[in-house]
Amino acid sequence: MKTFFSVILFLLSTVLVAQTDQKIYDIINSVSTIRIKSDIKTLAGFGTRHTLSDTVSNTRGIGAARRWIKSEFDSISKDCNNCLEVFYQKNLIKKGTNQRITKDVWVVNVVAIQRGTKYPNRFMMMSGDIDSRVTDPNNYTSDAPGANDNASGMAGTIEAARVLSKYKFENSIIYVGLSGEEQGLFGGQGLAKYAKEEKWDVIGIMNNDMIGNIKGVDGVIDNRTFRIFSEPVPPTETDKQRKSRRFYGGEVDGISRQLARYIHKTVQTYMPEMNPMMVYRLDRFGRGGHHRPFNDAGFAGVRIMEAHENYTQQHQDIREENGIKYGDLVAYVDFDYATKLTAVNAINLASIAWAPPTPSNVKIGGIVEPSVKFKWKKSNDPNILGYKIYWRDTTSPTWDYSRFVGNVDSFLLNGIVIDNFFFGIASVGKNGYESPIVFPSEVFR
Numbered sequence: 001m002k003t004f005f006s007v008i009l010f011l012l013s014t015v016l017v018a019q020t021d022q023k024i025y026d027i028i029n030s031v032s033t034i035r036i037k038s039d040i041k042t043l044a045g046f047g048t049r050h051t052l053s054d055t056v057s058n059t060r061g062i063g064a065a066r067r068w069i070k071s072e073f074d075s076i077s078k079d080c081n082n083c084l085e086v087f088y089q090k091n092l093i094k095k096g097t098n099q100r101i102t103k104d105v106w107v108v109n110v111v112a113i114q115r116g117t118k119y120p121n122r123f124m125m126m127s128g129d130i131d132s133r134v135t136d137p138n139n140y141t142s143d144a145p146g147a148n149d150n151a152s153g154m155a156g157t158i159e160a161a162r163v164l165s166k167y168k169f170e171n172s173i174i175y176v177g178l179s180g181e182e183q184g185l186f187g188g189q190g191l192a193k194y195a196k197e198e199k200w201d202v203i204g205i206m207n208n209d210m211i212g213n214i215k216g217v218d219g220v221i222d223n224r225t226f227r228i229f230s231e232p233v234p235p236t237e238t239d240k241q242r243k244s245r246r247f248y249g250g251e252v253d254g255i256s257r258q259l260a261r262y263i264h265k266t267v268q269t270y271m272p273e274m275n276p277m278m279v280y281r282l283d284r285f286g287r288g289g290h291h292r293p294f295n296d297a298g299f300a301g302v303r304i305m306e307a308h309e310n311y312t313q314q315h316q317d318i319r320e321e322n323g324i325k326y327g328d329l330v331a332y333v334d335f336d337y338a339t340k341l342t343a344v345n346a347i348n349l350a351s352i353a354w355a356p357p358t359p360s361n362v363k364i365g366g367i368v369e370p371s372v373k374f375k376w377k378k379s380n381d382p383n384i385l386g387y388k389i390y391w392r393d394t395t396s397p398t399w400d401y402s403r404f405v406g407n408v409d410s411f412l413l414n415g416i417v418i419d420n421f422f423f424g425i426a427s428v429g430k431n432g433y434e435s436p437i438v439f440p441s442e443v444f445r
């Protein structure tokens, strides 16, 4: 009898797992183009948000900008029964730290934490940048509206907080405005260090940097494609891990890459009109972004951004030359596209924040056998429905095959030749949400 019921439960649950959740569609529909437009205009309206700019004025400079961002988070919090913990996280950067720090400066991030009901110390993060610049990176007085770079990412982050603060999540979500990006990724470095010191269990960060341009400098107009940049493996891996990769694989299966695949899949499921493009590199060629300091600290992190950039509208003095208009102006931002990319973030924040923790101690075995065996540590989370084994051809970017195997801590996958695929395991919650996939870190016989 007991077996009978567990079979029924299993069948029911597989049906549930396959379903999509209406709440995710509600989240997509709640992201407001009007609010995003208004926030980008407000941010661009501070004249310059250069990291070294004025901090005293209430209308111009980075001080005014960060106080306004904090006040937005505070008012969102007020509307949700104080569901956000809002604070400044500051780091003093000394003059001469690099050539772009021409005086001592406080690099100030604005952090808003929506505390998880079950895992208050596990964090899924979304970031945008507060600061902007013109042609000369050290010019902190000229107008630098930074409408796309990166008021768009900042506005998206604030909007995601507005939408998701209406829900409760098991894991914590952090919405953060980072500063000092253009001067050398200082805000991200400061917050990643703070996360380590505070022993935050960081699931990952989605860094949004330029999510509002649809017309590339090459003339291509595309309001559906966006890029998810992720590094292959963490820079913090040990020699032992690197050597083991040579024999067992995993060159393209680091934690940031799994986060990228998770986002890719969520978007294909819920926003089929969009065209997520995974890019297998840390960032654009020779360029940087604020996910990197989190990667440096060993955390999963990706950069989300437009697919076609316009360099005449990035880091430029506002001017006209030979008939070309330069400058990062509000007029060039596509607010509908910024809305879509904000929704991309919001649904992934929600999905991960509703999902159980990833399985730990995931081990794989099966040398010279036409099957694969797995072992992992079960979670004692009562929300766990079970575990799902994923696999894919070694040349495929996405986890194309899967099998739900129930609430067990080992499994023998028969008939699948270990040599011919890569494998991973995710936890599945009773609510249907899945954790990111874990690539096995150990081998057993």
Ligand SMILES: [Zn+2]
Binding pocket: 149, 182, 315
């Ligand atoms: Zn920039």
